[in-house]
Amino acid sequence: MTIPEKYQIKETLNQNTYLVNGELKAWTGDTSEVYSTISSTKDYQPTLLGTIPTLGEPEALEALDSAVKAYGKGQGLWPTMKVADRISCMEKFVEQMKTKREEVVKLLMWEIGKNLPDSQKEFDRTVEYIYDTIEDYKKMDRDSAKFEKHGGVHAHIRRGPLGVVLCLGPYNYPLNETFALLIPALIMGNTAIFKPAKFGVLLLTPLLEAFQSSFPKGVVNIIYGRGRTVATPIMRDGRVDVLALIGNSKSANALQNEHPKSNRLRMVLGLEAKNPAIVLPDADLELAISECIAGTTSFNGQRCTALKVLYVHEDIIEKFNTLFSEKVDALKFGNPWEDGAKLTPLPEPDKPAYIQELIDDATSKGAKIINKKGGETTENYIFPAVLYPTSKEMRVYEEEQFGPVIPIVPFSDIEEPLDDMASSNYGQQVSLFGKDTKTLAPLIDTLVNLVCRVNLNSSCQRGPDVYPFTGRKDSAVATLSVHDALRSFSIRTFVASKDNEYNNEILKELLDSKASNFVSTDYIL
Ligand code: G3H
Numbered sequence: 001m002t003i004p005e006k007y008q009i010k011e012t013l014n015q016n017t018y019l020v021n022g023e024l025k026a027w028t029g030d031t032s033e034v035y036s037t038i039s040s041t042k043d044y045q046p047t048l049l050g051t052i053p054t055l056g057e058p059e060a061l062e063a064l065d066s067a068v069k070a071y072g073k074g075q076g077l078w079p080t081m082k083v084a085d086r087i088s089c090m091e092k093f094v095e096q097m098k099t100k101r102e103e104v105v106k107l108l109m110w111e112i113g114k115n116l117p118d119s120q121k122e123f124d125r126t127v128e129y130i131y132d133t134i135e136d137y138k139k140m141d142r143d144s145a146k147f148e149k150h151g152g153v154h155a156h157i158r159r160g161p162l163g164v165v166l167c168l169g170p171y172n173y174p175l176n177e178t179f180a181l182l183i184p185a186l187i188m189g190n191t192a193i194f195k196p197a198k199f200g201v202l203l204l205t206p207l208l209e210a211f212q213s214s215f216p217k218g219v220v221n222i223i224y225g226r227g228r229t230v231a232t233p234i235m236r237d238g239r240v241d242v243l244a245l246i247g248n249s250k251s252a253n254a255l256q257n258e259h260p261k262s263n264r265l266r267m268v269l270g271l272e273a274k275n276p277a278i279v280l281p282d283a284d285l286e287l288a289i290s291e292c293i294a295g296t297t298s299f300n301g302q303r304c305t306a307l308k309v310l311y312v313h314e315d316i317i318e319k320f321n322t323l324f325s326e327k328v329d330a331l332k333f334g335n336p337w338e339d340g341a342k343l344t345p346l347p348e349p350d351k352p353a354y355i356q357e358l359i360d361d362a363t364s365k366g367a368k369i370i371n372k373k374g375g376e377t378t379e380n381y382i383f384p385a386v387l388y389p390t391s392k393e394m395r396v397y398e399e400e401q402f403g404p405v406i407p408i409v410p411f412s413d414i415e416e417p418l419d420d421m422a423s424s425n426y427g428q429q430v431s432l433f434g435k436d437t438k439t440l441a442p443l444i445d446t447l448v449n450l451v452c453r454v455n456l457n458s459s460c461q462r463g464p465d466v467y468p469f470t471g472r473k474d475s476a477v478a479t480l481s482v483h484d485a486l487r488s489f490s491i492r493t494f495v496a497s498k499d500n501e502y503n504n505e506i507l508k509e510l511l512d513s514k515a516s517n518f519v520s521t522d523y524i525l
Helices: 057-074 083-098 101-112 116-143 176-187 202-214 227-237 249-258 285-301 314-329 351-364 415-423 437-447 482-488 501-513
Strands: 017-020 023-026 031-039 046-053 148-150 153-161 164-168 191-195 220-222 242-246 266-270 275-279 307-313 385-388 405-411 429-433 453-456 490-498
Touching (some): 017 057, 017 202, 023 202, 031 101, 046 101, 046 202, 057 164, 057 220, 057 227, 083 116, 083 176, 083 202, 101 116, 116 176, 116 482, 153 501, 164 227, 176 191, 176 482, 191 227, 202 220, 242 249, 249 266, 275 285, 275 415, 285 307, 285 314, 285 405, 285 429, 307 415, 314 385, 314 405, 351 385, 415 437, 437 453, 482 490, 490 501
Parallel strands (some): 191 220, 242 266, 275 307, 275 429, 429 453
Antiparallel strands (some): 017 023, 148 153
């Protein structure tokens, strides 16, 4: 199938700078090639999209120095700036960002294989997230534009920055999830070093100038390279105050352990999950199936919120399996820009082989592939296999597959999925399908203590982004949402003064002269 003109890759994008100390610094050292697993030719071959710098430890530490300098021991321009001025910088950034929509969306499709509507949604959702963050921050600022008085002490309480943030995003939402960390971190007055994920790197190129021109120098630093080479020395140095990472607990733990003073390190982590669906016998089957299809297959299951195991009651399992398998087989596979393509190429070249391993392991232990197309493999894809019955000793039950394979576990007693969830390492969300409130009520009361979001008759998801996004156990540290992220990246700090004439006169003058950016009762509209 020919690629529409506007989506063709006509020339490679050679990213030969990195952003440090406000400068897009030219890089002439080693570079890494960026390939898409999508073919541009009839005979399959990966498409070369461009190159990125392979930076090393000196450049990583240069970026750290730059962020530390911009924070300036709390005296830097950015952390001491008026809230309204920081907001202006952010507004300038988002205005420039919006002009890059087409380029970013095209690269999202090529680099990570996300389909066109979802790539557009990722971009638009991120822009909206930035505007919502600005509004929430204004509200926070308005709420603190006052003094409190208790026990004879006046207090002017605000939220202040934490310092230097190392920000590492995931490949499945290289724009949205990364910015959902970076933007609140920045607006609260922190400075940041940001390293893109292993895929979805070039799509940042169109935004580099916007970062450079919107913020004071050193506030945002963008580096490229392997995590082990660049992130490890930054952590080991000890001057990072916050590790903000969406990824897996293994890398989060490894990085955390590099920090010489882990007590100082604040962590904001979105980690792995294995969200289950529980389908009760009285569930509206059609609804449950369509939600389970979306939950298991959207973006090929490469979402931390994806449904990664389906528990279906024995009374309805036969019907569920038949209808569910038919629906999976009816999903269209195609390149991201193809109309109606729900399944798209996998960005990781070795993913089909990994998924095949999970299938082989499960089938060797008694599971069957119950859909016709399950496991059909091409150069860049493996069609979702619906595996039934799956059980605990199978790898697909234990591992977060993060790809197109769907294990179904039958149950007769609700205690079975509940026990499994209680003993699992994950604790993000669950989807619960059923109707009878007498059954649902005690279940909800238990499930809210095992995970952090119970989705009633719908698949799991992060959005709307105003809602808290977090998890228990190995699934998260701290809470993200437009509102919560501002809190996760800041700390309460205040000026206290005893209520006496001497101090009150000083406070009054501080306010009248508007000399302090912190002590202020100005109201941002
Ligand atoms: O990868 C995990 C994302 O946070 C999921 O977000 O539910 O909007 O796809 P989503």
